[in-house]
Amino acid sequence: MERKFIQGNEACSEGALYxxxxxxxxxxxTPSSEIMEVMSVRLPKVGGVFIQMEDEIAxxxxxxxxxxxxxxxxxxxSGPGFSLMQEGIGFACMAEVPCVIVNVMRSGPSTGxxxxxxxxxxxxxxxxxxxxxxxxxxxxxxxxxxxxxxVRAFNLAETYRTPVVLLYDEVIGHMREAITLPKEGELExxxxxxxxxxxxxxxxxxxxxxxxxxxxxxxxxxxFHVTGLYHGEDGFPTGNTKLIEEANKRxxxxxxxxxxxxxxxxxxxxxDAEIGIFAYGVSARSAxxxxxxxxxxxxxxxxxxxxxxxxxxxxxxxxxxxxxxxxIVPEMNLGQISLEVERAAGGRCDVRGIYRVDTEPIHPQxxxxxxxxxxxxxxxxxxxxxxxTDG
Amino acid sequence: xxxxxxxxxxxxxxxxxDYSQYIRKGKLPHIWCAGCGHGIVLKSLLRAIHASGLSKDxxxxxxxxxxxxxxxxxxxxxxxxxxxxxxxxxxxxxxLAKPNLKVFVATGDGDALAIGGNHFIHAxxxxxxxxxxxxxxxxxxxxxGQASPTTPQGMVATTSRYGHIDPPxxxxxxxxAAGATFVARGxxxxxxxxxxxxxxAIHHKGTxxxxxxxxxxxxxxxxxxxxxxxxxxxKVEKDGTVPVAQAAKLPPEKLEGKKLRGILYRAERPxxxxxxxxxxxxxxx
Ligand SMILES: Cc1ncc(C[n+]2csc(CCOP(=O)(O)OP(=O)(O)O)c2C)c(N)n1
Numbered sequence: 001m002e003r004k005f006i007q008g009n010e011a012c013s014e015g016a017l018y019x020x021x022x023x024x025x026x027x028x029x030t031p032s033s034e035i036m037e038v039m040s041v042r043l044p045k046v047g048g049v050f051i052q053m054e055d056e057i058a059x060x061x062x063x064x065x066x067x068x069x070x071x072x073x074x075x076x077x078s079g080p081g082f083s084l085m086q087e088g089i090g091f092a093c094m095a096e097v098p099c100v101i102v103n104v105m106r107s108g109p110s111t112g113x114x115x116x117x118x119x120x121x122x123x124x125x126x127x128x129x130x131x132x133x134x135x136x137x138x139x140x141x142x143x144x145x146x147x148x149x150x151v152r153a154f155n156l157a158e159t160y161r162t163p164v165v166l167l168y169d170e171v172i173g174h175m176r177e178a179i180t181l182p183k184e185g186e187l188e189x190x191x192x193x194x195x196x197x198x199x200x201x202x203x204x205x206x207x208x209x210x211x212x213x214x215x216x217x218x219x220x221x222x223x224f225h226v227t228g229l230y231h232g233e234d235g236f237p238t239g240n241t242k243l244i245e246e247a248n249k250r251x252x253x254x255x256x257x258x259x260x261x262x263x264x265x266x267x268x269x270x271x272d273a274e275i276g277i278f279a280y281g282v283s284a285r286s287a288x289x290x291x292x293x294x295x296x297x298x299x300x301x302x303x304x305x306x307x308x309x310x311x312x313x314x315x316x317x318x319x320x321x322x323x324x325x326x327x328i329v330p331e332m333n334l335g336q337i338s339l340e341v342e343r344a345a346g347g348r349c350d351v352r353g354i355y356r357v358d359t360e361p362i363h364p365q366x367x368x369x370x371x372x373x374x375x376x377x378x379x380x381x382x383x384x385x386x387x388x389t390d391g
Numbered sequence: 392x393x394x395x396x397x398x399x400x401x402x403x404x405x406x407x408x409d410y411s412q413y414i415r416k417g418k419l420p421h422i423w424c425a426g427c428g429h430g431i432v433l434k435s436l437l438r439a440i441h442a443s444g445l446s447k448d449x450x451x452x453x454x455x456x457x458x459x460x461x462x463x464x465x466x467x468x469x470x471x472x473x474x475x476x477x478x479x480x481x482x483x484x485x486x487l488a489k490p491n492l493k494v495f496v497a498t499g500d501g502d503a504l505a506i507g508g509n510h511f512i513h514a515x516x517x518x519x520x521x522x523x524x525x526x527x528x529x530x531x532x533x534x535x536g537q538a539s540p541t542t543p544q545g546m547v548a549t550t551s552r553y554g555h556i557d558p559p560x561x562x563x564x565x566x567x568a569a570g571a572t573f574v575a576r577g578x579x580x581x582x583x584x585x586x587x588x589x590x591x592a593i594h595h596k597g598t599x600x601x602x603x604x605x606x607x608x609x610x611x612x613x614x615x616x617x618x619x620x621x622x623x624x625x626k627v628e629k630d631g632t633v634p635v636a637q638a639a640k641l642p643p644e645k646l647e648g649k650k651l652r653g654i655l656y657r658a659e660r661p662x663x664x665x666x667x668x669x670x671x672x673x674x675x676x
Contacts (some may be wrong), residue, residue, distance in 0.1 A: 058480035065486075
């Protein structure tokens with residue numbers, strides 16, 4: 001068992017290499033650059049390709065090109081770069097090309113406060129690119145989890161032929177923790193299904209034998225066409241309205257139908273909880289600490305920590321909402337995920353937020369004080385309402 | 392070396408050339424308008440590919456968005472139709488993942504030089520092995536005739552009704568300045584010469600850029616009062632250009648307003664993928 005004291009971003013690179021990533025294209029940006037720096041050192045040593053591109057648009061395009069060339073590929077960035085990548089992410093969804101995109105969240109909008117952490121890209125990850133599209137996004141909250149969730153991100157991308165976003169904040173990206181490096185074979189590593197039919201018969205979007213069709217690589221005898229236009233099962237553009245509707249619905253349903261397999265949560269003292277906390281990323285760390293402290297005082301509080309944020313863990317939230325009186329959502333934004341929690345709770349309990357956007361993480365004490373005094377808690381919709389009356 | 396394009400093309404003996412071996416079954420008719428030059432360019436390309444002896448499995452064609460970018464859908468290669476302006480970035484990923492593929496990029500003047508200008512110059516800088524075909528019809532064809540970075544000054548587009556005031560890019564000068572090691576200009580009118588240029592470009596190692604003067608009678612022609620597609624070809628492509636070999640002998644007044652045709656620049660410089668794979672060997676240890 002190898003123990004290593006490493007930074008979150010380094011753990012991400014370790015996870016990617018473990019998962020078999022052999023292509024990295026990227027553009028430097030704080031607070032994600034260490035991922036790229038480590039990949040530039042490590043990839044050539046395993047015969048993989050590293051390239052520093054001219055911008056983030058080029059980076060996301062290059063990883064999709066390389067993935068079609070048969071390599072597991074990734075890029076990493078932060079807010080401004082993630083904004084630039086949106087069109088390319090949509091292409092990967094549409095063309096069903098597996099790839100992993102890491103977004104280490106910093107304060108926004110715009111250049112914001114580059115070295116300040118944030119959790120304010122939660123909705124952009126889900127809806128950043130235009131059109132109805134599927135999205136899988138994972139939210140680790142420890143350095144160890146960054147490693148394992150990076151491996152899972154690749155596995156999900158390969159399984160569902162879709163881009164997967166690994167989403168974490170600057171705090172855990174730059175934090176150092178002792179972690180255990182998994183041995184070969186210890187973690188599951190999934191490779192995309194490849195066609196085994198004769199090349200003439202290959203149809204890259206043929207779902208007659210399963211909802212995720214095998215993906216050939218360019219240059220291996222299967223000459224196929226890929227486009228961002230709506231296409232038929234042969235991959236060629238179509239204007240057939242029925243096919244377009246079916247294709248759009250299938251894109252979403254291939255993820256939604258499998259969400260039980262994609263969801264992953266951690267429960268902490270939830271069984272008898274009267275107050276539930278829903279927290280992810282760095283906020284989940286503070287929440288966990290707060291739960292431990294409050295339990296010492298006899299307060300029945302528990303934590304639900306999602307490791308898959310998209311598709312949203314509706315079921316787990318609903319179950320928690322049935323048990324508790326209140327769900328508290330501490331997050332480093334102005335209420336993006338609390339509204340989702342409120343939707344999933346469906347009126348079964350109260351939902352309150354603790355929002356922080358001064359680029360400081362939410363401290364355990366802030367959560368404890370809020371629970372004890374209930375003063376700092378905000379309704380998910382409160383900010384929006386205030387803005388409307390002011391405006 | 393400039394201007395030299397006297398290549399022996401083996402297939403000339405057996406005519407007529409069978410294009411259907413490279414065209415995907417059931418994918419024609421194409422979307423291009425009557426009189427558009429894109430189809431002529433494609434024919435020249437297919438003949439050059441045939442002469443080069445490359446197999447269909449060895450070829451990848453990547454494009455952006457635009458009329459010209461529809462080319463990959465028709466040809467029986469490994470094909471990728473991407474986002475507006477981004478073909479070269481996708482092609483870079485494909486090429487590095489599968490360095491044995493011969494990669495072609497089909498891109499319009501807007502696709503390559505406006506929205507995709509950054510990727511264009513950086514591919515040239517890296518000298519990554521790919522053949523970039525810039526279908527230069529001076530206008531945005533797909534979106535109905537707006538001005539492009541190569542629209543000449545004074546000409547009319549749907550977004551420059553009073554005459555275009557922006558100076559245009561010279562694709563070849565830009566490619567050369569950015570580091571491309573094979574720079575040529577051809578036209579749809581001089582389709583045999585174009586075929587030879589393609590043949591040479593295919594055999595070049597590094598970034599090859601070909602500025603292909605092409606016509607859009609539907610928008611550029613109609614907006615600029617050129618009566619027919621053939622009139623456009625004669626005016627712009629035939630009379631508007633001079634072979635680079637001849638140019639040296641002509642007095643300056645005869646060259647005024649003319650563009651040079653042929654292979655304008657060739658150089659040898661380390662190719663990006665080869666350099667990367669050398670690096671792997673070095674650090675693999
Ligand atoms: C990001 C983005 N912006 C704009 C467009 C709209 N668009 C499609 S094709 C095109 C221009 C095409 O012109 P060109 O590249 O010169 O190729 P042509 O059609 O003339 O062959 C534009 C602006 C788009 N598809 N994507």
